[in-house]
Amino acid sequence: MSLDTDARTIGTANSMPSLDWIEDSILERSRRLREAKDVYASSRRSNGQITFSWLISQARKLVVASQSWFVVSIVGAGIGINAAIISIITEWLSDMKMGYCSDGWWLNQQFCCWELDGDEDSGCDSWHLWSTVSVARWFIYVLFAAIFSFLASHLVRSLAKYAAGSGISEIKCILSGFVMQGFLGFWTFLIKSLTLPLVIASGLSVGKEGPSVHVACSIGNLVAGRFSRFSRSQSKMRDILAAASAAGVAVAFGSPIGGPSFNIKTMWRSFLCALVATVTLSAMNPFRTGKLVLFQVTYDRDWHFFEIMFFVILGIFGGLYGAFVIKFNMQVASFRRKHLGKHGVAEAVTLATITAMIGYFNRFLRIDMTESMSILFRECEDGGDFEHLCQTSVQWRMVNSLLLATFVRMLLVIVSYGCKVPAGIFVPSMAIGATFGRMLGILVKALYRAYPTSGIFSVCQPDVPCITPGTYAFLGAAAALSGVMRITLTVVVIMFELTGALTYILPTMIVLLVTKAVGDVLGVRGxxxxxxxxNGYPFLEKDDHVYDAPVSRVMRRDIYTLRAKGMTLMDVENYVDAAKVKGFPIVVDDETRTLAGYIGSHALRRAIDQAKQIHDLPPDTLCTFSPDPSERPEARWSAISIEEDMESNVLYSVSSPGILKLWPWVNQMPLTVSSKVPLEVVMQLFKRMGPRVILVEDLGVLVGLTTVKDVLHLEPHGQFNSPIVAWSNRGALDGALEELWTWLADVRSSINSLYGRISRRWRWR
Known part of the structure; x- marks a missing residue:
């Protein structure tokens, strides 16, 4: 599925293959049973004595047990190295728009002036601006932004279309059991790693944190795919991908604890992967500060209870910001799909150029977003007076500049997030929250200076700073991030690790709870x-929905089935080729439709192909999908391993002339429900057990089947599933964009017509 296609709807999700976690767990169990059987046989042969073969088997068992930890360590180291390189290149490209280092063109401004303390712009002879003329500097700044965005969008369109976007949505679907071929491939990893610094340096109002998670999962997939233990087991591969995604979050925010998801099964592996990644990043020290992120700060000043009312304002802003951005960004995405699907490069260059032209004249839009946050988070007494940010004489001019930066960047995020380049929304949202929070902090500080003896300020000591605007920026960043992503606990942990200030845990929780409450009232999703x-991805959310409908409302009634006995090999092959489905229910006969089992089409094709390679099977060979009463289907099924034991099972199955026994590959106990079961129960089965398909039967008679995609077809029409800020509702921005597009089309048509008339007159002369 290309990111340039216009057909990414619920219907296109039907082409996305899914994993059957139950089948995968059965196969994994059979492998463990066979390995245990081999160890037991080896110990029996040794008659209680320690033999060389027994030692080899024990060593192999130890290697297998430690392989997961070894793999996640390699993945974590790779993620840390990649993150450090991306950070270094990003800062170099960002500084290149303003000037260059005479000591070495490959050095950014910080490394070029690393021997100087304080402001690098003063007294650093090695760093040269491109020009002393303001207009020329502005033009070069815009030109570099256009070049960087063009290179990034062109590489994405030409070599790896999956490298566009954030990747968070797709990663969530992949971890839930759906397969997107090429999304975690080598070219996607390479192009996204190369273009991500270009995109950030271009000045587009997008971040690298979401794409960093995508790149981290690609590294995990590439490394784990080299080991057969993970390549043959989808559940184990998903554990590695989950650990890699946690490490991606950890290196993006410098938060080894905030990265891992608190899932009991994968928590420790995720923590190890995140820890190795952050240690590697810290060892490479990309910012030359000894810190994991550029905006890491430390607060040693306490807060006051009267500030809670202002913290509530920050929380309300975060909730409103999330609702506003999500609503209008989805409208822009709808417009982009309709009109700009084939103009991804032009769109990215245009947005980067406009952003650079506007942002150059605002001090908080001109610099990199992470650098901007590092300035806004600081205390005024700790070298935080950037361009007189802490001076009382210019506080109102700073308030105007911060307010303008807040709303301009908000509009730029709405139109930029989702364009055909690697683009995240974590850091842009935090930067917006930081500018708004710092503005509010300056206003509160000005209020304190105007009325120092007021009742709410009575707890403040005269000679000790009472209000710290930097903490308001920090809390505003947390509120905006939580508002747009709809996460709380992870944000608390991340922000705590960024500041190391245990005293600000409670204010952070207050702000995020208010943000969540506002989002819940507005019915906002992340x-x-x-x-x-x-995009129509087949993903079941964790929220509970009430449909007041049985599963019979969404189940498929016209399904392909195989008879347990009586079908020839030619009939089975023709039927399977014509059906084009992922599996077949097995019925005793076509009239009664008594359910006898379920077989996947992949397993069936492999079994038939392997049988043909071993035996010369005529087309009229009878196929049986049901065992005789004397046979033990449960024992054979528990020991089967399609991937490793195919040949021996086929030899066992062909035990009598003219009969091919395929029942060892049939799931004799598929997951079934009654047609009267509420749809909510079926959704819980899909979420918790992860089957590919659930069969529907009444008193043993097959009446239909359902999949996750069938449930999703009904989801938009659910009675309690219609959020207030639905993207499908046409809004003012969508209408304005349509009018602008129509006007541009008319202008282009007029220019073409005028050019045609001038050309004809010139030829006549």
Missing amino acids: IAEEAIRF
């Missing part, structure tokens, strides 16, 4: 969940 719905 932007990743809205992108999943917008």
Whole structure:
């Protein structure tokens, strides 16, 4: 599925193959049983004595047990190295727009002036601006932004279309059991790693944190795919991908604890992967500060209870910001799909150029977003007076500049997030929250200076700073991030690790709880969940929905079935080739449709192909999918391993002339429900057990089947599943964009017509 296609709807999700976690767990269990059987046989042969073969088997068992930890360590180291390289290149490209280092063109401004303390712009002879003329500097700044965005978008369109976007939505679907071929491939990893610094340096209002998770999962997939233990087991591969995604979050924010998801099964592996990644990043020290992120700060000043009312304002802003951005960004995405699907490069260059032209004249839009946050988070007494940010004489001019930066960047995020380049929304949202929070902090500080003896400020000591605007920026960043992503606990942990200030845990929790409450009142989903719905990905959310409908409302009644006995090999092959489905229910006969089992089409084809290679099977060979009463289907099924024991099972199956026994590959106990079961129960089965398909039967008679995609077809029409800020509702921005597009089309048509008339007159002369 290309990111340039216009058909990413619920219907296109039907082409996405899914994993059957139950089948995968059965295969994994059979492998463990066979390995245990081999160890037991080896110990029996040794008659209680320690033999060389027994030692080899024990050593092999130890290697297998430690392989997962070894793999996640390699993945973590790779993620850390990749993150450090991306950070170094990004900062170098960002500084290149302003000037160059005479000591070495490959050095950014910080490394070029690393011997100087304080402001690098003063007294650093090695760093040269491109020009002393303001207009020339502005033009070069815009030119570099256009070049960087063109290179990034062109590489993405030409070599790896999956490298566009954030990747968070797709990663969530992959971890839930759906397969997207090429999304975690080598070219996607390479192009996204190369273009991500270009995109950030171009000045587009997008971040690298979401794409960093995608790149981290690609590294995990590439490394784990080299080991057969993970390449043959989808559940184990998903554990590695989950650990890699946690490490991607950890290196993006410098938060080894905030990265891992708190899933009991994968928590420790995720923590190890995140820890190795952050240690590697710290060892490479990309910012030359000894810190894991550029905006890491430390607060040693306490807060006051009267500030809670202002913290509530930050929380309300975060909730409103998330609702506003999600609603209008989905409308822009709808417009982009309709009109700009084939103009990804032109769109990215245009947005980068406009952003650079506007942002150059605002001090907080001109510099990199992470550098901007590092300035806004600082205390004024700790070298935080950037361009007189802490001076009382210019506080109102700073308030105006911060307010303008807040709303301009908000509009730029709405139109930029989702364009055909690697683009995240974590850091842009935090930067917006930081500018708004710092503005509010300056206003509160000005209020304190105007009325120092007021009742609410009575707890403040005269000679000790009472209000710290940097903490308001920090809390505003947390509120905006939580508002747009709809996450709370992870943000608390991440922000705590960024500051190391235990005293600000309670204010952070207050702000995030208010943000969540505002989002809940407005019915807002996270932007990743809205992108999943917008793109039509088959993903069941964790929220409980009430449909007041049985499973019979969405189940498929016209299904392909195989008879347990009586079908020839030619009939089976023709039927399977014509059906084009993922599996077949087995019925005793076509009239009664008594359910006898279920077989996957992949397993069936492999079994038939392997049988043909071993035996000369005529087309009229009878196929049986049901065992005789004397045979033990449960024992054979528990010991089967399609991937490793195919040949021996085929030899066992062909035990009598003219009969091919395929029942060892049949699931004799498929997951079934009654047609009267509520749809909510079926959804819980899909979420918790992860089957590919659930069969529907009444008193043993097969009446239909359902999949996750069938349930999703009904989801938009659910009675309690219609959020207030639905992207499908046409809004003012969508209408304005349509009018602008129509006007541009008319202008282009007029220019073409005028050019045609001038050309004809010139030829007549």
